[in-house]
Amino acid sequence: MPPPVFRFAPSPNGYLHLGHAYSALLNFDAARRSGGRLLLRIEDIDLTRCRAEFEAAVYEDLGWLGIAWEPPVRRQSEQLADYREALDRLSAQGLVYPSFESRAEIAKGVAEREAKAPWPRDPDGAPLYPGSARLLAPGQRARLLAQGAPSALRLDMAAASARTGALGWVEHGAGPDGEAGVVAARPEAWGDVILARKETPTSYHLSVVLDDALQGVTEVVRGEDLFWSTSVHRLLQQLLGLPAPVYRHHRLVRDRAGRKLSKSTMATGLRELRSQGATPADVRRLVGLP
Known part of the structure; x- marks a missing residue:
């Protein structure tokens, strides 16, 4: 039987924090215990938010934690x-x-429906898309596409x-x-x-x-x-x-208020912790790993 294959797949739209460290370390530890492989993937399809300096920081932070992965790195933008x-x-x-509706148009349509009756929401709490475009006549759909809408x-x-x-x-x-x-x-x-x-x-x-x-x-x-x-x-x-x-x-690593960590939360950022003298062992302790 081939060895199991794990992956860690961050988005380079900010610096890694303790939550990322926890997930990366879980994958790394599981791969080592099982004799498996750990791959790294960079999920950089959002070209407006992903930046080269954040990607470089991913490699730096993971290396500092002692996490090794099998090359090559898969970059989604490629x-x-x-x-x-x-x-x-x-x-x-x-x-x-x-x-073809904008986000604002969809929000307005949902609000109008919710004024009359409860509207279903997805597991993340966002209202479901009403499906209006699914009902467009083929000719109307073709015209909108031809116009570059x-x-x-x-x-x-x-x-x-x-x-x-x-x-x-x-x-x-x-x-x-x-x-x-x-x-x-x-x-x-x-x-x-x-x-x-x-x-x-x-x-x-x-x-x-x-x-x-x-x-x-x-x-x-x-x-x-x-x-x-x-x-x-x-x-x-x-x-x-x-x-x-x-x-x-x-489980998610949360802040003191019980909120999911954000890349904007500098207090839990790996670079910030490292600048304050934290060690990889300290990070393991902070996220509850041996």
Whole structure:
């Protein structure tokens, strides 16, 4: 049996903090214990926020922690052709459609609906997309595309779920509901998720699923805030004929007020802690690792 493959996949849109250190160390420790491999992926598809200095800091901070990874590093900004091909495959199945409303227009439409009755929200608390663009006549859709109207490509969730049927994933951790073992996926809870935008040719959901498959990742160890996103990932894996890793969602490192750490929270930033004389052993202690 080949060794397990783990990955750590930060976005270079800020400096790493204790939460990142916890996740990276969990992956590193698990790879060492199992005789597995640890890969590093740079999730830099957001070209407006990701910066070269933050990417350089990722390598520096991980090296300081004593974390080693197997080269090469996969940078998402260099893999856009892979994501385009996956989108084309989903489009060929009739599962993708363009939506043309701005965020403000969608928010206004949702607010009008909520004034009459409760409107469904996704597991993160955001209102579901009403699906208005799915009902556009083909001719009207073609005219908007020909005019170069700003658009986002969305997954037709109802059609996609009907194609795959019931799905689940193997969970070795414990998510927000304390679930472990085989967890039933609920992709419909996310509505018609965005798979790409005109200015960003892929989404987190699409790129992470494809990257994990192309890198041969067998064990996904990540924060519990992504627990229910796995429902969408399992759906995309099934639609694209990709293997499903085993998942382990871990607790989040929080600040004293119980909030999820942010890259803007300098007090928990690894660079800030290092400048104050902290050692890698101190970081392990702060995040509750031996």
